[in-house]
Structure formats: structure tokens, C-alpha cells
Amino acid sequence: MANWQNDVRELRPLIHLLLPLCVHWIAEEMTVSVLVDVTTGALCPGQSTCSQAIYINGVQQTIVGVFKMVVLPLLGQLADEHGRKPLLLLTVSTTIIPFGLLAWNNSKEFVYAYYVLRTISYIISQGSIFCIAVAYTADVVSDSKRAAVFSWITGLFSASHVLGNFLARFLPEKYIFMVSIVLLIFCPVYMQLFLMETVEPTLKSNKDSTCLTKSLKVVHKRYESMRDSAILVFSSPTLRSISLVSFFYELGMSGITSVLLYYLKAAFGFDKNQFSEILMMVGIGSIASQMLLLPLINPLVGEKIILCIALLASIAYALLYGLAWAAWVPYLGASFGVIYVLVKPATYAIISKASSSANQGKAQGFIAGVQSIASLLSPLVMSPLTSWFLSSDAPFNCKGFSIVCASICMVISFCYACLIKPDASSSRDSEDDVETPLLS
Numbered sequence: 058m059a060n061w062q063n064d065v066r067e068l069r070p071l072i073h074l075l076l077p078l079c080v081h082w083i084a085e086e087m088t089v090s091v092l093v094d095v096t097t098g099a100l101c102p103g104q105s106t107c108s109q110a111i112y113i114n115g116v117q118q119t120i121v122g123v124f125k126m127v128v129l130p131l132l133g134q135l136a137d138e139h140g141r142k143p144l145l146l147l148t149v150s151t152t153i154i155p156f157g158l159l160a161w162n163n164s165k166e167f168v169y170a171y172y173v174l175r176t177i178s179y180i181i182s183q184g185s186i187f188c189i190a191v192a193y194t195a196d197v198v199s200d201s202k203r204a205a206v207f208s209w210i211t212g213l214f215s216a217s218h219v220l221g222n223f224l225a226r227f228l229p230e231k232y233i234f235m236v237s238i239v240l241l242i243f244c245p246v247y248m249q250l251f252l253m254e255t256v257e258p259t260l261k262s263n264k265d266s267t268c269l270t271k272s273l274k275v276v277h278k279r280y281e282s283m284r285d286s287a288i289l290v291f292s293s294p295t296l297r298s299i300s301l302v303s304f305f306y307e308l309g310m311s312g313i314t315s316v317l318l319y320y321l322k323a324a325f326g327f328d329k330n331q332f333s334e335i336l337m338m339v340g341i342g343s344i345a346s347q348m349l350l351l352p353l354i355n356p357l358v359g360e361k362i363i364l365c366i367a368l369l370a371s372i373a374y375a376l377l378y379g380l381a382w383a384a385w386v387p388y389l390g391a392s393f394g395v396i397y398v399l400v401k402p403a404t405y406a407i408i409s410k411a412s413s414s415a416n417q418g419k420a421q422g423f424i425a426g427v428q429s430i431a432s433l434l435s436p437l438v439m440s441p442l443t444s445w446f447l448s449s450d451a452p453f454n455c456k457g458f459s460i461v462c463a464s465i466c467m468v469i470s471f472c473y474a475c476l477i478k479p480d481a482s483s484s485r486d487s488e489d490d491v492e493t494p495l496l497s
Contacts, residue, residue: 070197073251074145075210077244078190079217081149084240086221088156090332091233093318095159099168106323108444111316113172115440118315121179122433126426130286132185133192133422140254141193148186149244151178156241160234184429187214188421191405196255203409205352208402212348215398219340226333286423295411296420298477300427302470303404306368307428309466312435313375316443316459323447324456325384335391342395351399360410361477364403368471370396372464379460407477439463 093110101107136144155175158167190210198206225233290296321327321335355363370393377390405421412420442459445451455461 070253070255071194071206073248073253074190074193075213077149077247077252078186079213080240080247081152081186081244082214082217083221083224084156084237084244085152086218086336087225087228087233088159088237090222090225090318090329090336091230093322093332094230094329095163096168097319097322099163099165106447107319108448111319111444112440114315114319115436117172117176117179118311118436119433120176121183122429122431124180125184125429125432128180129185129188129426129429130419130422132181133188133419133425134286136189136192136422137256137416137419140256141189141196142248142252142254144189145186145193145252146245146248148182148189149241149248151182153238153241154178156234156237160238184425185422187401188425191409191421193255195409200410203406205355207405207409208347208351208355208399211398211402211405212344212346212351215340215343215347219337219344222333222336222340226330226337230329286419289412289416289419290423293411294478295407296424298473299404299407299411300424301473302364302368302477303424303428304431305466305470305473306371306400306431308431308435309375309463309470310371311428311432312439312463312466313378313460315436316439317378320378320443320447320457320460321387324381325387327384327387335388338388339391339394339398342392343398346395347398347402351402355406360403360406361474363399364407364477365471365474367397367399367403368467368474370394371400372467372471375460375464375467379457379462379464380455381457435463 096110096113097104097107100109100113132144132148152175155171155178158171158174161167187210191207194206194210195203224236228236290300318327318332321332325331351363374390374393374397377393378387381387381390404424408420408424439459442462446456446458451458
């Protein structure tokens, strides 16, 4: 009984983190399925295939990936130095204005403006919200419970996706962006009022420094911090291996994600309703696998085995989508999403165990930066390849050939995952280097 009460007390600070994050994820996810129809309708009126939309998404993903290589590690370092809360407030606020444009008008000009602002939003928030949330969790949760808590976070992420897709399935299209904006505004307001800081900000006096000197010091400090992050990752065999696993997995999966809905619309005539059904099906299964299955099997087999199984499922997922011969096959392929979603919590747990408490943000941020490199590279191939095989000029009839090619990246990721030898937990290393969490 005492242990149960201690567990509840330990996890209580996470409530004020997870509630606004869930609302944020719901607000973002409810727009995913309708965005395909909105962008296709604005850029290619009356057509089911829109190469322009596919290319714009590819360009957006590439630009985001280029800047995220710097921004993600930087945000991780800033979260370690200046606290988690200010960075969370910044990252969850960036989506409000882009969606506001589409709520106002769906014309071609507004769609282009949306893409510009959404690109900036993605650079700041995509991946960094999870990265900082994981670092916040590591501040307040003991080593032995981290894998289970990370699985709960990703499970809540899936639950939020289910609710978001449920709203998208039944709400009229004209109300979706309005409801989304209300939910997005709620998140930073709630965090500002209730979220507690877990890291004592590092305060330094620079009263005698000029503006130029301060700027040079900031640049130099960022360079030194990023170099330290790289040394941290490459000096650990586990972190080095998991960075390769993350790179190749993200290279394949981000490429699939960027073109999948446009491929399904062109190949099988799917619309908002079918997209929502597939996404809900994956989300419902993901909730069970992340919040129930993973905490049960993790103590028995460990994060490495879970990661390998999840990567095998991602390979099957990609092949079934790429080789789909009928409209029901994508639903079968989507069922493997119930398992491959375990890649993320297993990866977070492995990184967290291999990092000290003071370096959680740096390690998570650096590897997230590695993933961003993959996400910028994948559309360079996936966008033109998908457009080619969806067109009448395709060399042979396989509309999902680009997705089949992406599965090769997941095979490479699986091979690297099999070679991982997890380090012993280093979260108690060098007490002089550990920032004191305020809630410990």
C-alpha cells in the first residue's frame, strides 16, 4: 500500500504535463485527415491526384529537417539550462496561427501561407515537444519506472490521436479548424497556470558585456554544448547504436508518412472518412500495446527485444501498404501499427538509461536531431518517386513502389537494433554534474 502511494505521489507532477499535451495532440491530429482534402482541393481542384501537394509536403519536410538538425539539440540544451516549462510553452504555442489561417479561408493563397507558417511551427515544435516532455519525465520518475511511464506517454499520444480522428470523422469540415484552435489555445494557458518547473535555471550575470559580446558568447556556448552532446552520444556504444537505429527508422517511416495519405487518395480514392477510420484503428490498438502490453512485457524481455519486434512490425506495415492490391489491404497493413508504435517508447527508455540525469535533454535532443536529418533526406527521394509511380508515366504498375523502397530502411534499422548492447544505467553518474530537480 505504501509503495502504491509513493508511486502516485511520484507521478502526480506529470498530470499537469500530460493533460495539456493530450489536448494539444488531439487538436493537431483532428486536422490531419482533412488537410489532404483541403490542400488537394485548393491546389488541384477537381483532381484526386495532386503532385503539387506531394512536392510541397516534401519541400516542407526537407526544410524542417535542415533547421531541426540545429534547433532540436539546441532546445534540448536550453531545457537543461533554463528549465523545461519555458520551452514547453514555446513549442506548444506555435501551431495556433497556421491553423487560424485555414479556419479563416481555404483558398490557394491561404494554403500557401499556411505551409510557410506551418513549416516554421514544425521547425520549433516537431519532435521537440516529445523530447522536452521525456526530459521532464526523467526529472520526476525513478529509473525503474521510466520505461513504463514512457510507454504511458506514447500510449496517451495514441489515445489523443484516436480522439482527434474521432472528432475529424464526425465533425463537419468547416468546424474542424475552429475547434482545433480553441484546444490549442487552452494548452499553453493551462501549462502557465499549473505546470511546475523541475530544473533550477542556470543564472549568470553579464552586466558588463556589450550586445555583440553577449551574442558571441551565446554562439560559442551553443557550439560547445552541441559538441558536448555529440561527444556524449558517440562515447557511449548504446547511444551510438540507438542513433543509427533512429536514423534509418526515421528515414523510412518519415518518408512513408509524408506521402501515405496522398497515395491512398490517388490509388484507392480514400477521403477524410477513410483516413480517419484507418488512423483510429491504429490508435485504438496502440493504446493497448503501449499502456498495457509494454509495461507488462518490458520487465520480462527488456527494451531491446521490444524494439526489435516493433521494427519487424514496421517492415510488414510498409510492405503491405506498398504492395496493396485492394482497398482492404491498407486496413490490414495499418493493424501492424499497433506493434510498431512501440519503437518510440523503447527508444526513449534505452536513451534515458544510457544518460545521466543532467544529460537527459542533451541526449534526447541530439538523437532527435539525428532523426531530423533522416526526415529531411527522405522526401528528396519519396516525393518524386511517389509522384512518378502515381502518374501515367510509371515504368510498371506498382503505385506504392516508393513505400516498398522505404521498407529497406527499416530492415537496416532492425539489423542495427539487433547489435545493441544496453549500458548499465548511468543516471547516478557524477553528482557534481547533476542538476537538482525541484520535485525530487
